[in-house]
Each structure stands twice: as C-alpha cells, then as structure tokens.
Amino acid sequence: MKGGLPRDVISAKQFPHVFAWIERFNKVVKDAKGKAPKPATLKGDAAAKRVLNANFAEPGLDVDTTDPIRFKKGDEVEIWPIDSGFTARDRGRLVGLSNEEFVLQIHPSTEEGKGIRLHFPRTGFRIRATETGAASKL
Amino acid sequence: MAIGRDVYCDTRIILRKLETMFPDGALGAADPEQKAIERLLEAWQIEGGVFARAAQLLPSDMPLMKDPKFTKDRAEFTGRSWDPKHMEANRPEALAHIRNAFGLLETTLLADGRTWILKTDSPSLADIEGMEVHCSPGCM
Numbered sequence: 001m002k003g004g005l006p007r008d009v010i011s012a013k014q015f016p017h018v019f020a021w022i023e024r025f026n027k028v029v030k031d032a033k034g035k036a037p038k039p040a041t042l043k044g045d046a047a048a049k050r051v052l053n054a055n056f057a058e059p060g061l062d063v064d065t066t067d068p069i070r071f072k073k074g075d076e077v078e079i080w081p082i083d084s085g086f087t088a089r090d091r092g093r094l095v096g097l098s099n100e101e102f103v104l105q106i107h108p109s110t111e112e113g114k115g116i117r118l119h120f121p122r123t124g125f126r127i128r129a130t131e132t133g134a135a136s137k138l
Numbered sequence: 139m140a141i142g143r144d145v146y147c148d149t150r151i152i153l154r155k156l157e158t159m160f161p162d163g164a165l166g167a168a169d170p171e172q173k174a175i176e177r178l179l180e181a182w183q184i185e186g187g188v189f190a191r192a193a194q195l196l197p198s199d200m201p202l203m204k205d206p207k208f209t210k211d212r213a214e215f216t217g218r219s220w221d222p223k224h225m226e227a228n229r230p231e232a233l234a235h236i237r238n239a240f241g242l243l244e245t246t247l248l249a250d251g252r253t254w255i256l257k258t259d260s261p262s263l264a265d266i267e268g269m270e271v272h273c274s275p276g277c278m
Contacts, residue, residue: 017248057142
C-alpha cells in the first residue's frame with residue numbers, strides 16, 4: 001500500500017533482511033500463481049447454491065463438555081470476534097467445540113436440511129447462549 | 139473459505155484446515171520447536187495486535203477514504219473511528235508498533251541473513267505466518 005509506511009521510518013535501509021525476505025516471498029507467490037490453474041469465478045448466488053448442495057467436509061464433530069464454557073451439543077448460541085467485526089454476530093446451534101475451534105450449524109435458506117456449518121478459531125471469539133426465541137428468526 | 143458445506147471464518151483456522159485436509163501440499167514444520175515458531179508468529183501477528191496496528195496505517199488520503207460508505211462500514215466493523223483526522227492522530231502510535239514488529243524479525247529470526255524463517259529451501263508456513271502483516275503495508 002503506497003504511503004502506508006514512511007520511508008524514513010520503515011524501509012529496506014533500516015530493515016534490509018525483512019525487506020529482502022518480503023521481496024523473495026512475493027516472487028515465489030507470483031511465480032506459483034503463474035503456474036497454477038486459473039480459478040473459475042462464480043457469482044454469489046451460484047457459489048451459495050454450490051455450497052448448499054455439497055456434503056459436509058467434516059462429518060464427525062463433537063462438543064467437549066469439559067470445556068470451560070460448559071455448553072452442550074445443540075445449544076442455541078451466538079458468536080462474534082472480540083478484536084474487530086464484533087457488531088455482527090452469527091447465530092446457530094453449537095455442533096462442535098474443541099481446544100481448536102467452535103462450530104455452529106446455521107440454516108441460511110428456507111430449504112429444509114440445507115444448513116451449513118461455520119468454523120471459528122477457539123481463541124479470539126466470544127460465544128453466548130441466544131435468548132429464547134431469538135434464533136428462530138433464522 | 140468453504141469446503142463442501144463447511145465454512146471457515148478467519149485466516150488462522152483456514153490455514154490450519156488446509157494443512158490437515160490437504161497434507162500433500164502442507165507447508166508446516168514437523169519439528170516441535172519449529173511448530174512453536176509457527177504458532178507464536180501467528181499469535182503475535184493476530185492476537186498480539188500487529189495486524190490491527192497495520193490496518194491503522196492505511197493512508198488517510200487514499201481515494202477509498204473519501205467514500206463515506208466505506209469508512210462507515212469499516213468504523214462499524216472495527217469499532218474505531220475512520221475519520222481521517224482521527225486516523226492521522228493515531229498514526230504515530232501505530233507506526234511505532236509496526237516498526238517494532240519489523241525490528242523483531244530483523245534482529246532475531248532473519249538476523250543471520252537466511253533465506254526463509256525455518257532455513258527451508260522454499261517458504262514454509264512460518265514464513266506465511268510471519269508475512270501476514272509485513273506484506274500488507276510494507277511491500278506494495
């Protein structure tokens with residue numbers, strides 16, 4: 001981003017190793033992109049349809065009942081990041097909880113059985129029980 | 139990122155899932171000390187605040203900043219003011235934080251002039267974790 005870093009404070013002069021490393025990295029990424037197959041571009045509704053018609057990639061999920069937050073599988077919850085983006089919360093049923101992740105199942109469409117699962121890292125996110133009835137708006 | 143009907147929110151979990159679900163293309167280390175470097179770099183960059191500080195260095199004179207829709211959206215997202223005056227007032231503090239982050243890599247992991255962080259032949263997951271922020275304001 002041009003103008004993000006003033007050169008008298010942060011540049012290859014003060015940090016030669018870091019800048020050389022960034023340059024090497026960008027070159028590798030550029031070369032790899034050139035060799036990789038070109039990804040297909042989908043419109044939003046086509047992408048959503050493809051996701052909703054797919055199978056779950058991770059069918060076996062479990063809720064660790066010894067986790068300090070003490071939730072059960074199927075609890076109606078809402079989840080949001082605590083560093084930024086905390087004004088928008090995702091609501092759904094807790095279907096996975098481990099040392100590594102939270103997993104919520106949500107039903108974004110009216111089609112029965114077409115739920116998707118949202119996975120979030122276990123740290124940096126906050127989870128709360130949804131007030132009764134609130135989740136039914138989904 | 140979506141794989142089937144599973145959707146992964148946040149770069150940290152995306153990278154971890156790619157590593158475990160596509161082991162043939164995995165870039166992570168096997169050695170516990172090297173794994174520690176990967177995880178500590180990730181925690182430092184994301185939960186240690188480097189990423190948030192880098193975002194605060196976006197130039198306040200870039201055209202997008204004059205779009206009230208964009209600044210309102212970002213202010214709601216981050217919980218911080220995106221008013222150019224406030225961004226400028228905050229800049230020295232954010233810049234000092236990022237300078238500190240550059241200094242850490244310059245004087246420790248990269249100090250001996252190695253090509254990649256874990257002395258690998260090609261970039262590994264540790265380089266990606268360490269690069270996350272340095273690339274955004276630093277190299278474009």
